[in-house]
Amino acid sequence: MANILVVEDDRHISELVKRNLTLVGHTCTCVYDGLSGLDILEKQSFDLILLDVMLPGVSGFEFITKVSGTPIIFVTAKGNLEDRLQGLSLGAEDYIVKPFEMLELIARINVVLRRSERDEVIHIGDVQVDLKKRVVTRDGEEIVLTPQEFSLLEVLILNKNIALSRDKLLELAWGYDYMGDTKTVDVHIQKLRKKLGLENEIRTITKLGYRLEV
């Protein structure tokens, strides 16, 4: 989906981010200090940069002033208001404070990527999903989904290969204020599986929820 540069000096966190982003379909390049980040930016272009603030050599706040055109999300342990404001005023798209949940990171990445206007057609099994036009087709024929079913499918696609609990699905696809019970999720998942023929792709994970495997 997107080509992402991760500038993070803690190798474990860097590794963790890379693995998760790879799961949902992004391509990740990891560098461990500011200077090599700037070096690689000269040779290659990226859709998004995940940037730590406290970096050896060039700090994140310095780094961002030397980069233009690429959206940047700060991922840092510095969580106080001043730092957030500084980060955002320097032109960052978002500011995520450690420790964070991977789903949150992915969601925020998706928001930023959507903001930078990427139209995307996703292939799952033998169906094509156009996230921008909100249309699902199989062999050129449109499969009619209710808006709620499409939202659920979108959430599954954006977090593909990651298991989502029923509660999380309710929160992401229906919204925080939805009062329904988790059975609703099961019913909609069944409908999606049937309509799109994704019985194998949308896996039930015991004691947890569902995962779209692509």
Next chain:
Amino acid sequence: MKLWQKVYLTTIVLFVLLLNVGMYVVFELTYQKDISVEQKQAEAQYNILTNGLVRSLDSLYQQGDVTDGKLQKVVGSYESYYDESINLILWSEDKCIYPKNCSIARDWNPEPENNQLIIEGKDIKTVTVQGILYEGEDTLYLRYEKELTELAEVWDKLQTKYLIISLAFSLVLAVFLFVVLRKTMKPIDELTQVVDSMADGNLNSRASEQGKDEIAILGKHFNQMADKIQENIELIQRESAVKQEFVDNFAHELKSPLTSIYGFAEYIQKANVSEEEKMQCMGFIMDESNRLLQLSYTLLDMAKIRNDDIHIEEVNLAVLEKSIKKRMKELCKERKITLNCKRNVQSMYANEVLLHSLLCNLIQNAIYACNAGGTVTWGVEDAGETLRIYVEDNGCGMTKEQVSRVKEPFYRVDKARSREEGRTGLGLAICSQIVEYHNGQMDIQSVVDKGTKIIVVFPKKFTV
């Protein structure tokens, strides 16, 4: 009511009261004396008068032709002989003779004893003496009245004058006292303002110390107290800032391993991972947990240094050298570092455990700073009053900025490598604490790519 107002009013009231009462008493006594003098004079005059009159009457009666007219003439001549303020009244038992057309007033005693002095009323305007003048065919009585108008007038004038003067004095006192009191109380007002301003949190305000009176002394003492308070508050603020920074850094320090631990656990739970990948992730989780454990141990050590009483003893440096060599053997071998010790001192005073910890930390840092094949040298030198302990390496060195920050807790020169090696970033913070407890000093000299020399100066003797 304010203090100055109290003093002011009390003084004025007391002054006016005492002045007037005192003067009244003095006036009264003097007046009484004047009156009694007048009375004595009146009696004397009366006696002289009656003597003269009796002689005149004797000769009159011898001539045998006594008429009221003659009597009037005689008395009239005596009366006019003295000054005008004298009145003489002559009467017999049945009628009043002199002056003409007089009558006996009802309130007189018509037959007075001899030389009776009459003082009438409190407000004495006249002195009266009356008595039997002549005992012949008719008993003649004489009344002598002397008006005291002059005396009364003098006293009236005196009283008016006195009133004006006393009023004027009171006024002068009122004004003068007001000015003096205001001036005396001004430093107190100022001091009050200073105290208020301090209470409002303005710790820099100080009282004026001019003058030598009690208020100036109070101001001086207050300033001393304020200095002490300010000093202490600033110390507390500084220390609390340092502590806050430590806590902030500590929170950061916790966040990174926790992010990894949570993240990898979440990954294993939610992603479709292979067995091999799962093992790898578990490894990461264990590494990070270990990091947290190391951090907690180090923090406990720091707390221990802070809380324990430092016991200073004579440390045998040969034993210490051996122990350090043993401790560092593994690390030196692993990183291919040569460790040398040069010392010309046999023993020194310090806490053995802390000294050991200090040297181990410094040497460990030096070893990590070196590339393979590097050399780390440590030693103890006699420097007169003090002992110099140094640890020198020929490793990567540090920039000035790094040197200035290297003692901060959790500061790492090479963050990534330091973490990988499982170090906490607290080593030099502990070292400075140990040095501080020995009243020593730590100096860091470093040149990038040339190496670093850390010199710790310990006092030779400790007063226990």
